[in-house]
Amino acid sequence: MANSPVLEIKGAKPLSRYAPFRRAGDLVFFAGIIAVDHATMKVVTGYSDLPPEARRLAGETGELSTDMKDGPIAAQSWWILNSLRLTVEAAGGTLNDVVKMTQYFRNLRDFPTYNRIRATFFADPPASTVVQISELLPTSDSLLEVDATAYIPLKAATSAHE
Numbered sequence: 001m002a003n004s005p006v007l008e009i010k011g012a013k014p015l016s017r018y019a020p021f022r023r024a025g026d027l028v029f030f031a032g033i034i035a036v037d038h039a040t041m042k043v044v045t046g047y048s049d050l051p052p053e054a055r056r057l058a059g060e061t062g063e064l065s066t067d068m069k070d071g072p073i074a075a076q077s078w079w080i081l082n083s084l085r086l087t088v089e090a091a092g093g094t095l096n097d098v099v100k101m102t103q104y105f106r107n108l109r110d111f112p113t114y115n116r117i118r119a120t121f122f123a124d125p126p127a128s129t130v131v132q133i134s135e136l137l138p139t140s141d142s143l144l145e146v147d148a149t150a151y152i153p154l155k156a157a158t159s160a161h162e
Helices: 053-060 066-091 108-121 154-160
Strands: 020-026 027-032 098-107 127-132 146-150
Touching: 027 108, 053 066, 053 108, 066 108, 066 146, 108 127, 127 146
Parallel strands: 098 127
Antiparallel strands: 020 027, 027 146, 098 146
16 A cells, blocks of 8 residues: 555445455455445445544545535545455455456546545556446445456465465
């Protein structure tokens, strides 16, 4: 991770009956991650939903007009990328192992804010696809979903958990 500290937030959990990731040889495919706090069963909607130390990292300024406008996508971006980091670690890898990401936005105008936050997690970002979609689960508060593929050799993943 480029600049983001390790924060204790649990990795991505599926909203339904599917795996958070699945291994196929040395490739690991990660299911789409959205910004849902499983402890409260609520979608992350702003800086106030983040741990205090993450708010600054996500870009909170303390200025109401700026934080209200950028807060929802900034907070969701940070939450999702931190969840991806934790989930990749659970699979035996690091964010450096991520080779491909697909980012699904409700509004492509949110991409610059997301891209700024992504740079704090990836010094050298993976190949990416960005698309705009009409809707995300579980509610209309969801602005972004990210899925990923990582190359984590089975041998390395096994030794990481020994």
